[in-house]
Amino acid sequence: MKSALRVMLVGILAALGIWVWGYFHPSPQEAIRRRLADVARAASYTEPGGMIARAVKAQKLAGYFSPEIAMRIDLPDQSRHEAASRDEIMARAMALPTIFRSFKVQLLDPNITVGADRKSAIVDLTLRAETPGDQYLAVQEIKCTMRQVDGEWIIVRVDTVKTLNRAPDPNRRETPKLA
């Protein structure tokens, strides 16, 4: 009986040890998932807050991106959002609370492809941004290129994915001939 208890105890300790090891040494996929959850949290807010609080939050958000970030997101409402530096991301994050009192960002369904070097990754995901009461709502599939720098995954590039390609071309408006 005692030996059975010992075996059980050793088994439980081993499982706990593996879980603790996995938590502190996540796979690249798991580390990226956690990172994206952090990015979504940093980009969301429930109240505008004061200038200092906004600046701290904006700086935290910008820290998830590379200093040479190349971001270009085309939303379905024809608006384009570009950023080429952390400063631009910070400026946008600071300005947003002056437009919306609260803002919620979700980064859904990340499909992560880790590079052979295990230091870079491509992540295809769905961005969902909303304000209370759907005053503003955007849903867009995007592709993020990420790189591991000093043990942390940062976003170096963000591109728009056209889920439905061959959408109306705003430059071609000629009338087709009726058969």
Place this chain on the structure above:
Amino acid sequence: MLPTYSGGLNFVNRLAFLGHGPRRGDVVAIRLAGESIMFMKRVVGLPGETVTFSNGRLLVDGRPQEEPYVKFKCNWDFVPERSTLGEDEYYVVGDNRSMPHLDHTQGAAKRERIVGKVLR
């Protein structure tokens, strides 16, 4: 997809296209990066066909199509980007065409993105 569907809970038959591909007129669910959020659209163009809109009417290979499900008049008049569909592409569009065509999410969906047929 107004007025055919007006929000709420919708069910998708994932087995609908096991024996055959989507057909014209089918309302389908289209995934984005995953299935947390999906578009609900109607298939109006099949692989190899050319889709255009003229004076508010849908043309497939130049022939006007009857669309009884479109209740709101529209004045769409455009040629989609590279309007002829590829081998595994379906042109999908919503039933609510009362808005400007550039504000309406539509276009060619790859077969792999079509999750199933939306049930009424």
